Amino acid sequence: MVAALPGGRELGVLRGWEVGAAVAVGTSGSAGEPKVVLLSAAALVASAESTHARLGGPGTWLLALPTTHIAGLQVLVRSLVAGTEPGLMDLATGFRASGFATAARPVLARPGPHYTALVPTQLARLVATEGPGLAAIREFDAVLIGGAATPPSLLARARDAGVRVVTTYGMSETSGGCVYDGVPLDGVRVRLAADRRIELAGPVLALGYQHGEPFGEWFRTGDLGRFTDDGRLEVVGRADDVIISGGENVSPTEVERVLAAQPGVHEVCVVGIPDQEWGQVVAAAVVPDDLGSPPDPDALGAAVRDAVGRYAMPKRVVFLPELPVRGPGKVDRRVVARSFE
Template sequence: MHGLRGWETSAALAVGTSGSTGDSKVVLLSAGALVASAELTHARLGGPGTWLVALPTTHIAGIQVLVRSLVAGTEPGVMDLSTGFRASGFATAARGVLTRPGPHYTALVPTQLARLVATDGPGLAAIRAFDGVLIGGAATPPSLLERARAAGVRIVTTYGMSETAGGCVYDGVPLEGVRVRLTDGTGTAADGTEGRIEIAGPVLALGYQGGEPFGEWFRTGDLGRLTDDGRLEVLGRADDMIISGGENISPTRVERVLAAQPGVHEVCVVGVADPEWGQAVAAAIVPGDPRTPPDPDRLTAAVREAVGRSATPKHIAFVPELPLRGPGKVDRAAVARSFG
């Protein structure tokens, strides 16, 4: 680390962000933050156990599975991802993990979970046997969560990022010692229960390589709200907000409505240029059965009723798959470009 400043030399790990909404940055994490994240995760899940690595270890989610294994003193199972993620490959890799004593855990992105619960096969049987399945890296459609939980999968939704050593809010509740607040984006407390998400605590990174160290609080690029029972609900990135006819529209809210409709497998909602409205809401949808996609009029009606007229998609395109960038994150810029 020759040439780095004093605080930067305390870093034990340098990991790149996914760059899904801009240029990738290198996050510097201390050993203390990595270990704290692992220990707090085990405390929330019910104790140390054996982990299955099913995510690339070039990203923080995969790296933290290795760190948790080191902290637990257990040898992780490792899934071969060289040819992509397949339910059969997951089942094979899980077999060796599930025979070991103690709790069994893994971490997945929503796309992987969807493939495992798509059919009643060995992949679903394997994922059911885990004591905890962390799901993060991207927004998970409520319909997918309901389907997985109904199938007996012990899902734990996570929110976090490289800057917080991975997931630090589980099922809407911060890990012990992690603090979350909602602000107007400048550090001032937001009015009501919605605002920019800021995070503090022992899992926080030192800072970005070549930048200034983080302070007590890290200001994320995400918007959130507090539910009636005090849980954090992530509304999506502030940069992704669609402004149509002067109205601010959360694409995440529209996606949740569309994803819950029969015949919709995956969906991404973006804003596209519109001469009259400034931006128009556009939805790229992966149908469950490409031969019989859902009725667009029924989809727009569902959004109109649940979110409002201004949020109703003006453009709907049925696509075979959504472009990905990073571990399971949809490339929203590529989706927007596809609408021309």
């Protein structure tokens, strides 16, 4: 069996347990070197069927993501399972609200539920201003958001605008999103290890990595989590992103949530940068609403101090016109860190 990968690479001949793979998906490399995930048809279909069950039944999907990533690929799988033809958005020139509206028009004209899947950056562009893009996305019965952490302020803005947003958590190794709005899909199990790592199990799990051992019953992610009082899973960041400053562990995600809620902040990414005295210091790259009139760095630091603690206050703040991204819209933290050099 041979499967094509982005960039013209090939898997070659699969061996042993790998022959059950229907699809090979390259990861983004957020936890190191990119890997190739091998997914069975059964896992992909289980994910699609569970998604439809959660959302209210099969419907027509609009594909607005590259199919080289699991989120885009799953739009096609869900369409096959539903027996419907997906709408296709032309992404050759990038994602634009006007292009989304044009692609959505024939999808919304068909009977039954209407769905799409986006990354946070795309959602932000659609809800930034009143226009055809916002009008179109309001008409969808569910808009799945995943691929990267979604700022609470963006979720609130989208929902206030009438967008039926469903946050998803998952990865290529789980056939895409497998936890919706903090609740696992049918058949998916979630637990937290002693070190707070999120572990996942269920019929959506991949076979394993190419040239690696098959996955066992549970897949150990690189993400840290906790359960809210009502039992929902909350992702608090990646284990390898934790900043150790002066002996204190700082969660970048926790700091980002505080900063993203401040007036004048459009997007933010928090990283740790080397420091001779502290080992690492907290640094924040902020995309302001108005680059010509950014928020006061001291006010941003005070907000973090009050909400998290003095140890988590950013020692460095830089204002950028936009955050660098990779893959399906994930912020590239390594590039962000280099902006402080």
